[in-house]
Amino acid sequence: MTGGFANPALVADSIVDLCGALGLAVAMMSLRRRDPRGALTRRFLVAMGLVAALFLLRALGWWSGSVLLSRLALACAALFPLGALIVTEGMLRRHAPRPGKIAVLAGSLLLVLAGLLGFDEPGRAYDLALAGFQLLTIAFCGLLLFRRDQASLTVSENTSVWRLALCAFLILPFALSDFRELLPGLPVRLGGVGALLLVSILLVTGGAAPARRQRFAMLSLRVVAALLLGFAAALVTPDAGFAHVARLCAVALAGVLAIALAVDALSSAFDAEAPGILDSLARSRAQTREALIAQLATHPLFGSARRLDEAGLADYDPAILRPALHGIGVLHASGRGWPWPATDPAAERLAALMASHAGSHLLVLGEAPLDLLLVTVPVVSADPATETALALVRRLLATAPSEAAA
Secondary structure, eight states: OHHHHHOHHHHHHHHHHHHHHHHHHHHHHHHHHHOTTOHHHHHHHHHHHHHHHHHHHHHHHHHHTOHHHHHHHHHHHHHHHHHHHHHHHHHHTSOOOHHHHHHHHHHHHHHHHHHHTTTTTTOHHHHHHHHHHHHHHHHHHHHHHHTSOGGGSOHHHHHHHHHHHHHHHHHHHHHHTTOTTTOTTOSSOOHHHHHHHHHHHHHTSOSOHHHHHHHHHHHHHHHHHHHHHHHHHHHHSTTOOHHHHHHHHHHHHHHHHHHHHHHHHHHHHHHHHSOOHHHHHHTOOOOSHHHHHHHHTTSGGGTTOEEEETTTTGGGOHHHHHHHTTTOOEEETTOTTOSSOTTSHHHHHHHHHHHHTTOSEEEEEEETTEEEEEEOOOGGGOSHHHHHHHHHHHHHHHHSOOTTTO
């Protein structure tokens, strides 16, 4: 074990693999939470589980010097082509040709048996067989996906096929770097980095195009920042060579991607446990505006909300405010988006109203008579999502019948 610590390449490989196992485990939990009973999700979990087990067992085998763990890692690597075929069948929603399935199953079992029996000891011959088998299986799966009957799949399913195929092609060089016997000149194995990039990309490809672009921008920022961090760490070591810089960059990139996946998953779990404003209103059985406002009072954003009718607006000239607020939904205290100049009488009165009550947003619930709701949103919560939620809440409240009108 002392030799493992003294070998920088082995230490870097181990850290990258452990980060890869952590990131894949987090991605598996995220997929399971999103679709716990999906048939395709279960297939993805099998394939991802094999890769995560490969990284974990291989890293533990290197650090402990255990031959058994190393051979179990090889068994997971030999079974991965079978997992890839299972995922391919799930995406196509049909079975692969029987001869191909038999060939993949037989090849996987033979390589598992050879690895467990120690036939990998010569190294190069086994690595050649394993790498060739994996490449042939991936090519076979790619051919099935390319020749699929697109009419039998939905638009979203066809899009998912292209995305997965493109991602798999992009990370292929990372996977090949794991075969150190075939590529002895590489300073670090990048299979863990490739797996982290793959799951990171797949997890950000859902949703609308603007949201996808934002998430891709964040992922790109993380990658660039991690590489710069690794390069900066290498500068601490005098006369650091290319191999040392590459190892530090790989470790930094794997660590940042794994931590980002864990933080994003934890944040999503917290958000799911704490229902938002719209979710609480959607589940509510309240029938009137007053009942809905009372329920909103339990939410932090509306805990200090102030509702004002025409009697409470007597000092601000309701006769001036009423025509000015016609067609207005939500007003921001900063004056952003106000349709009147600052010197307009209505603008002056509304600014004084919001300032006197320390309100950041004014929701117009009714115009005749005036029914206003003043809300104070903390600066740390003032984001586009909150602005959208306030606009939707205002619409729900405005369309709800009022007890006063009845």
